[in-house]
Amino acid sequence: MNIKTYQESKLQHAENLRQTIVEAAATILHEQGPESVTIRKVADKMECSTKIIYNLFNNKDGLIKLLYLEGCKVLSESFESVSKQENTENYLKSLCEAYWEFSKIHPNYYQLMFGGAFSEFKPEEDSIQATATALEQFTTAVTKAMEKGLIREEDPVQVVQVIWASLHGVIQLHLGGHIESSETAKGIYDNLVTRLIQSYMEERAGH
Amino acid sequence: MNIKTYQESKLQHAENLRQTIVEAAATILHEQGPESVTIRKVADKMECSTKIIYNLFNNKDGLIKLLYLEGCKVLSESFESVSKQENTENYLKSLCEAYWEFSKIHPNYYQLMFGGAFSEFKPEEDSIQATATALEQFTTAVTKAMEKGLIREEDPVQVVQVIWASLHGVIQLHLGGHIESSETAKGIYDNLVTRLIQSYMEERAGH
DNA sequence: TTTAATCAGAAACACTGTTTCCGATACTTT
DNA sequence: AAAGTATCGGAAACAGTGTTTCTGATTAAA
Numbered sequence: 476m477n478i479k480t481y482q483e484s485k486l487q488h489a490e491n492l493r494q495t496i497v498e499a500a501a502t503i504l505h506e507q508g509p510e511s512v513t514i515r516k517v518a519d520k521m522e523c524s525t526k527i528i529y530n531l532f533n534n535k536d537g538l539i540k541l542l543y544l545e546g547c548k549v550l551s552e553s554f555e556s557v558s559k560q561e562n563t564e565n566y567l568k569s570l571c572e573a574y575w576e577f578s579k580i581h582p583n584y585y586q587l588m589f590g591g592a593f594s595e596f597k598p599e600e601d602s603i604q605a606t607a608t609a610l611e612q613f614t615t616a617v618t619k620a621m622e623k624g625l626i627r628e629e630d631p632v633q634v635v636q637v638i639w640a641s642l643h644g645v646i647q648l649h650l651g652g653h654i655e656s657s658e659t660a661k662g663i664y665d666n667l668v669t670r671l672i673q674s675y676m677e678e679r680a681g682h
Numbered sequence: 683m684n685i686k687t688y689q690e691s692k693l694q695h696a697e698n699l700r701q702t703i704v705e706a707a708a709t710i711l712h713e714q715g716p717e718s719v720t721i722r723k724v725a726d727k728m729e730c731s732t733k734i735i736y737n738l739f740n741n742k743d744g745l746i747k748l749l750y751l752e753g754c755k756v757l758s759e760s761f762e763s764v765s766k767q768e769n770t771e772n773y774l775k776s777l778c779e780a781y782w783e784f785s786k787i788h789p790n791y792y793q794l795m796f797g798g799a800f801s802e803f804k805p806e807e808d809s810i811q812a813t814a815t816a817l818e819q820f821t822t823a824v825t826k827a828m829e830k831g832l833i834r835e836e837d838p839v840q841v842v843q844v845i846w847a848s849l850h851g852v853i854q855l856h857l858g859g860h861i862e863s864s865e866t867a868k869g870i871y872d873n874l875v876t877r878l879i880q881s882y883m884e885e886r887a888g889h
Numbered sequence: 890t891t892t893a894a895t896c897a898g899a900a901a902c903a904c905t906g907t908t909t910c911c912g913a914t915a916c917t918t919t
Numbered sequence: 920a921a922a923g924t925a926t927c928g929g930a931a932a933c934a935g936t937g938t939t940t941c942t943g944a945t946t947a948a949a
Contacts, residue, residue, distance in 0.1 A: 514906065524929045535906065591798035597859040606860065636861065637874050644851020652804040653813065654843065667844050670881040721937065731898045742937065
């Protein structure tokens, strides 16, 4: 037990509180979906008043942002749990598959992060950075493929963004109800994955 | 001037009212964005009570759906205004360009239709059908390319969905603030368009 | 002319994000 | 130790949302 000044202990108390509030909000998100993540419901779960949340997070976006960062961590772990394969093509395909799985296992996180569930929430510098970090496995895989000459040299970040954005499009239209059946959506997704990877891998020198 | 029964005249009155309400809602959508399309603001513009809107549209989704259908018409016209070219590859690229332009010229329609601006609104049978109709130019172009042997025969609807969904992904991430600069987003978009069309065109017989 | 039905306006209900007010608690100072 | 002061959280209020209820007027039907 450290000896702490009042200010230090106060800060730590605030930090603990922040953490438990984020956890409560995350629980509501998982159990009841994004539309149920309201300041009052979080306050009710914490058995406290809404004022505390505003003191600690400034506004709702401040709380949503932390859920966004949590989601980035989960996404990152999803990518990390993909077994690294020698075959670059297969590895990239597995990463794409993991992204689909993430959207299926954590649809509420997905809606919050990329689906516009909180249309007033716009990611800022740090959230965008966290997203890039979550996609790091992807970026390094592409970079390595370039070094090995499997993909023509260009900006690996742009390559990842092209892949990410287009995969996201399929998931988003699916979650939004524009592509009803899950099988149809997966068919489109797999088709797209194959085409994209082939497109990049066929750009070998001499082709 | 037709002679009408009371019931007929009543129905026509209701239909006229529906039309003006949709127009008022569309005006608010264009001038103030999706978040300002609220029942009360529409009622205020119409100088009537909210009850009328509920009588005619059942609930907010009923009104949003009509705006969705309007948006489909506008999108359809955007595609139709693309000059048809003999060169299939160039024509498809022009259609993709028109889709991007639509999202830039009518971002509010885009957010309402595909961006999840009204997260409670899920398109139903008729809205999905209207979307398919809006994409018809795309579908016929792909079908013709298959008949000419420029694209390998498969389901043209799935081909269009693959292209549409992936293009949407770029636009959606851009509008959602995940891809900040418009130039970056357009670069990704164009890159994707080139890759996809190449991917489909390279599947000629004998390849 | 009386009766019955329809329909629109005002107000209310149950929510939302956010702010204000105020009292209790807890550190500071004398 | 006692008085003063600052902080911080709870209750309530404010402004806004989608939606419903109630009620009175209008208008067709009898």
